[in-house]
Every structure is written in structure tokens, then in C-alpha cells.
């Protein structure tokens with residue numbers, strides 16, 4: 001059977017020839033914003049891009065989808081001048097270009113918003129935007145006027161004098177977009193822009209993108225969230241194993257079809273019908289409190305408030321002796337997944353760090369399997385059976401410059417099979433790395449390449465494989481499927497569910513609310529360092545949960561199905 005559905009077409013030819021048969025959707029009247037033709041990029045042992053052809057129409061939102069390691073980021077890095085193709089041509093607005101650096105791409109009106117924001121927390125929005133672009137409009141009144149103009153023109157709602165550390169994730173993203181526009185970008189590349197946003201914020205971002213498009217700007221974005229892709233994209237290009245396998249029409253395509261085209265498998269669902277929750281407590285946290293000075297890691301940022309006028313700056317709160325963790329108590333039983341919903345920066349990082357022993361709480365007790373571990377070292381906690389899938393895989397999950405097999409040992413140096421009678425056993429560790437690579441489908445030319453050379457999704461698969469290999473009693477899973485494709489997502493969910501069936505207790509933190517609701521047995525909402533609400537995953541909707549995450553609801557959240565007036569609050 002042909003892999004093509006009625007609404008899928010093979011890749012557009014390099015020089016678009018309007019065929020009249022509808023197989024290649026191109027506006028023939030103006031040159032495409034971007035035309036990539038024959039792009040090939042090789043790394044040692046890997047062909048990341050192979051004869052890629054993509055045509056991006058001007059004034060459209062163009063989604064790039066594909067399984068982990070398919071070559072999406074590499075392609076965008078080439079378009080943004082961060083990497084040079086071995087072969088192929090790039091044309092911008094109909095003109096062939098060669099980029100040696102991002103500076104060249106910016107000069108041709110291309111801007112990129114990376115997944116990890118690159119703003120300086122201690123500077124204002126204005127300072128962040130003008131930084132490095134002082135020559136454009138100076139650093140004073142002219143720059144401020146320009147920022148305001150751009151913000152108003154595209155409905156970004158950015159305040160030039162706000163301090164970046166006081167902004168929530170969605171606001172920071174808008175600043176990044178504004179920064180790129182300020183430098184004259186007419187073509188914006190967004191790398192998984194919705195990964196960290198709650199549903200309401202995703203809708204607001206999509207409104208911004210539509211606004212940009214209506215002004216003739218072009219947006220190219222990478223995403224693994226197929227539902228969102230269908231919602232906002234005008235065109236979709238699918239990449240598989242380094243090459244373009246086709247385009248899809250979002251008006252008629254379904255997520256199922258996209259998933260099949262991308263990874264050749266059906267769209268998985270996180271939902272679990274079975275309950276494996278026991279009444280045996282595995283993790284108990286009582287009255288955990290952490291004051292600002294005791295914190296390790298990123299500072300707490302203000303969540304995007306339901307009512308923007310209610311935003312309180314963290315400076316005001318800090319003056320009052322801010323609690324990063326405020327009297328947190330919870331119990332997770334054997335076989336239970338407890339999901340914590342919250343806008344990033346509301347204490348989740350601090351909670352994880354306290355549980356792992358990476359910070360010293362000011363008050364409270366943590367016990368694991370009946371034993372007080374409050375004063376126990378990170379290593380001992382790990383040896384005691386805590387698995388850890390960190391939220392920032394580059395900071396806490398991997399040694400990027402070390403080979404895969406050394407990364408397999410990371411955090412588990414003293415445990416089997418990495419060590420035998422206290423002595424490191426590299427041979428066994430290497431063998432087990434090969435097993436993880438196989439079982440978790442980590443796409444790599446071998447276990448001696450560095451972790452940095454893996455694609456983002458494959459790095460995540462390696463971490464999950466490593467942590468699950470030690471049969472933890474208690475797993476801290478922060479965004480366990482962030483950046484992984486739908487195929488790998490199913491695999492990770494299965495691994496967690498299987499372990500839960502065997503009695504694993506899980507603390508799940510995820511910005512993907514479908515995942516959070518689907519996997520969790522119990523749901524709590526975290527807001528400004530406090531657990532402010534709980535919900536039943538069987539009835540709560542992502543929208544209701546998203547709303548509670550912005551501080552709009554507290555207490556027990558009634559799901560739609562149970563509510564008389566159809567409102568969760």
C-alpha cells in the first residue's frame with residue numbers, strides 16, 4: 001500500500017512547478033520565503049540530512065515534524081547559519097544565499113527562537129532586547145519606542161521595563177520573539193515553542209503567530225505535538241531518517257495519519273485504565289519548606305497570572321522572606337503516580353532538588369520506604385532506590401562531552417552492572433549501554449559518540465533507559481517525554497506503567513497536560529511554592545487544570561463531568 005494518504009503529497013520539487021493537480025501547495029505569485037534544495041549534512045557515522053527539499057510559502061506558518069533524530073534541528077541550524085550544509089542550496093525570497101554564521105542569516109531576515117531561552121534574568125526586557133543590537137536603535141528612547149511598536153503591532157503585550165526574572169515562561173517566550181523581530185526578522189524559526197506552555201498560553205502564542213502571518217511574516221516551527229501542528233500550521237513537512245518524505249495539508253490530515261507518516265506507528269495515548277495504587281506509602285513528605293536563601297538552582301519566577309494586573313514582583317515577595325517551598329506535604333504509595341501540575345517556576349525545581357538531596361530544606365521531613373532520608377546524600381538516595389529523570393537534561397542528566405557509555409554510569413557509579421565489588425566495570429557498563437540503546441531505540445552510530453551528538457529526543461531516551469534500568473522504588477520523572485516523538489513517547493509511558501505495576505511510586509512533573517492527566521493516579525497543583533489544589537485525573541480537563549495552574553482555582557477541582565454548571569470552578 002502507498003504510504004500516501006489522499007491528503008499527503010510527495011516533497012515539492014526544487015523549482016516549484018504549479019502542477020494544477022494539487023500535489024504541491026505553493027503560491028506561485030511571489031517567491032517562496034525559503035527554498036531548501038538538495039540539503040545534505042553528514043556527521044561522523046550519520047547522515048543527518050539527505051537531499052532535503054522544502055519550500056516555505058511567504059506569510060504562512062510551516063510546521064516541520066519527524067521522529068527523533070530525523071534531522072529537523074540540523075536543518076534549522078543550517079537555515080540559521082549555525083551549521084554549513086555539505087551539499088545543497090538555500091534561497092531566501094527567491095535569492096540564493098550562503099550563510100557562514102547566524103549573523104548572515106539575521107542579515108537576511110531570519111531569526112530563531114531556541115527551546116532553551118537565552119535571556120539574562122537580571123536585566124529588563126528592554127536591556128535584553130537591545131543587548132548585542134545596540135547599533136540598531138541605540139539603548140534609550142528610540143529603542144523603547146521600537147519595542148513598544150513591535151509589541152503593539154503583533155499583540156505581544158511586552159513591557160519594556162519589566163525585569164525578566166519576574167516574567168513567566170510565556171512572557172519570556174514573547175520577549176524572545178520580540179528580540180528576533182527587533183533585529184528585522186521576517187522569517188522566524190521556533191524550536192518546539194509549545195513544549196513548556198499550558199493550553200491557554202499555547203492558544204495565545206498561536207494568536208501571535210497568526211498576527212505575524214497576517215503582516216506577511218513567515219514562521220517555521222518544529223513540533224512533536226501533532227494536534228497543535230494541525231491547529232496552527234498552513235503547511236506541514238514530514239522528515240524521516242534525514243530526508244523529506246512529504247507534505248501534508250492540515251485542513252484534512254489527522255494526527256493519526258501524521259503519526260503514521262512520521263514514525264510508521266499509531267498515535268499513543270497516555271491514558272491508563274488500570275489502577276495499581278496500593279496503600280503502602282513509598283515516599284512521604286511532611287511540611288517541607290525552603291526559604292529563598294537555601295535554594296539551589298534557578299530562581300523562582302512568577303507564573304503568568306490569570307489576571308495580569310495581579311502580577312506581584314518577586315522582589316516584593318523576597319523582601320517579605322519568600323518561601324520557595326511552602327509547607328509541602330504529600331504521600332506517594334507503591335504503584336501510584338502522583339502528578340504535579342504547575343507553570344514552570346512555581347517550586348517544582350526546588351521540590352525535586354529537595355527530594356534528591358541537592359538542597360537543604362529549612363524545615364520538613366522526607367522519608368522513603370519508611371526511612372527518614374532528610375539528611376542523606378544524593379548518592380545514598382540514589383542507591384536507596386530513587387530514579388531521576390531531570391527536567392534539564394543538559395544540566396543534570398548528561399555529561400554532554402562524554403561518550404554514551406560513560407553517561408550510562410552517571411549517577412549510578414557504585415551500582416551494578418557498572419561496578420563489581422566496588423570497582424568500576426567498564427566492560428559490563430558498555431554492554432549494558434548497548435542494551436539500553438537497543439531497547440530504548442536510541443538512534444546513534446555507537447556508544448562511543450558523545451551525548452552532545454545525539455538529537456534531543458535520543459538524549460532523553462538514553463536518560464530514561466538508564467534510570468529505569470536500576471529498578472527504582474521511587475522515580476522522579478520531570479517532563480519524561482519532553483522532545484521525544486510519538487513512538488518513543490509510547491515506549492517511555494509503557495516503561496513507567498510496567499514499573500508501576502511492579503510497585504514503582506512516581507512523582508510526575510510535566511508541562512504536557514494530556515500526559516499528566518493520562519498517566520497520573522492523583523493530581524496536585526503547585527502554585528508559588530504551595531500545593532494549592534487537587535484534582536481527579538478521571539474527570540479534569542487540560543483546560544481546567546491549565547486554569548488552576550495560573551492560580552485561578554484552589555481546593556478540590558471538580559472535573560467537567562461532575563460539575564452541575566459545566567464549570568470546573
Ligand SMILES: Nc1ncnc2c1ncn2[C@@H]1O[C@H](COP(=O)(O)OP(=O)(O)OP(=O)(O)O)[C@@H](O)[C@H]1O
Pocket residue numbers: 043044046047048066067068069070071072073074075443444452453454455456457458483484485
Ligand atoms: N553535532 C553533531 N555531531 C554528530 N552527530 C550529530 C550532531 N548533530 C546532530 N547529529 C546527528 O544527526 C541526526 C539528526 O539530529 P537532529 O538533532 O537534527 O534531529 P531532530 O530531528 O532535531 O531530532 P529531535 O526530535 O530528537 O530533536 C541524529 O542522528 C544526531 O545524532
